[in-house]
Amino acid sequence: MTSALRIEDLTIRTGDRVLVSGFSAAVGRGEPLTLLGESGSGKSLVAQAIMGTLPPGLVASGRILLDGADLLRLDGAARQTLWGRRIGLLPQEPWTALDPTMRAKGQLAEVHRYVHQRRDADSLAAAGLGEVGLADAGGHYPFQMSGGMCQRLALAMAHAADTPLLLVDEPTKGLDGVLRADVVTRLRREIAAGRLLLTITHDIALARALGGTACVMLDGQVVEMGPTARLLDVPAHAYTRALIDADPSAWLPRAPREPGPLVIEATGLAKAFGRRQLFTDLSVQVRQGEIVAVVGPSGSGKTTLGNILVGTERPDRGWVRREPGVAPTRFQKLYQDPPAAFVPHQTMGRAFKHLVQRHGLVQERVEELLARLKLTPGLRKQRPSELSGGELQRFALARVLLLDPVFLFADEATSRLDPVNQMEVAGLLREACEQDGLAILFVTHDTVMAERIADRSITLQ
Structure with a gap:
């Protein structure tokens, strides 16, 4: 099976400082990739390089191939045409993906209008809110919703976009056990439906549940990569062992x-x-x-x-x-x-x-x-x-x-x-x-x- 997303020797710099060094990985249909590591290790920078949203002053080199096309060779306008059509993002801070002036149902309906026929948008939005347990929150603004509720709304919007590639940054943070299990189920459905899934998380249990390949990053470098179950059960690197041993349990x-x-x-x-x-x-x-x-x-x-x-x-x-x-x-x-x-x-x-x-x-x-x-x-x-x-x-x-x-x-x-x-x-x-x-x-x-x-x-x- 040919990988639909391939990252080759991705390096991200700011001036003379290297933030991510020689990152290489692949994401295939049915073969998700999960990035693990401490804050500031470079995980989110990899996702930003794929999206084309690196902060000013940061420069990426190497190759990011999505279905054979090198994203790093596209200009900003061309990259933006991929957003919501080819690449979807569930950001780390869900409220940053939401419009503070729009109610929950309106925001989800707007995504459906972008992807589906306009006449179906409202009914699809109502159904989507019900699927994530927000049936009674359609009239709420983001500031009236808890962090977990905002997270579920952002997840519903990412699902509605139905892009071939989905980047997910900390999808279970701040969620209770029931909702965490629901997120895992939904992400596994995305994998089964053939979407490419790259997940950034601190949640060891989530990484294990998604399967595929896990990659552990430290100070901008990959310290360990391999099949998720094997990497978590028999970690080879001291930092990977430290991550696992630091679990609250x-x-x-x-x-x-x-x-x-x-x-x-x-x-x-x-x-x-x-x-x-x-x-x-x-x-x-x-x-x-x-x-x-x-x-x-x-x-x-x-x-x-x-x-x-x-x-x-x-x-x-x-x-x-x-x-x-x-x-x-x-x-x-x-x-x-x-x-x-x-x-x-x-x-x-x-x-x-x-x-x-x-x-x-x-x-x-x-x-x-x-x-x-x-x-x-x-x-x-x-x-x-x-x-x-x-x-x-x-x-x-x-x-x-x-x-x-x-x-x-x-x-x-x-x-x-x-x-x-x-x-x-x-x-x-x-x-x-x-x-x-x-x-x-x-x-x-x-x-x-x-x-x-x-x-x-x-x-x-």
């Missing part, structure tokens, strides 16, 4: 400890959106040095509960009592979609310079924390759009911790991180609890992680 649970004084308490909370009741008569306490996990399916109100506790949303009923005498800035949130937390045109270095000036922070402490989170001087020169989701999440975590919070609402704080960085960030959160008495409400879709990192859990349905 291998973590030691948090040791029992005596709870400290109350930092935040809520009693009798109730919240509804329209006719949908998220929760009623809900009471929550989080104490000093304690991690309380909140688990539940996408759209169950996990983020809404956290927003109520930090004061950015009001409950329909009930009350919240926060530790008296503490400045509001010490009740912080780590956002589910980190790009939304940063000014798009501002470099990260400038953002942190303003943070230091505004809050009178000690520069040495800033440098120490950034170094610990592997946020190098080079990364600080980048704008949010030039960073991976994992890199942005680490910047967001650094910014929050520098403000010396007493309470942190961590909304899917590790879902965008590769397993190794995920374990390190979880360790940093634990350390902040143990050494500084930080109280954390930890929202996660991952019940295994909740068991390992939290002192106790709350389940929303």
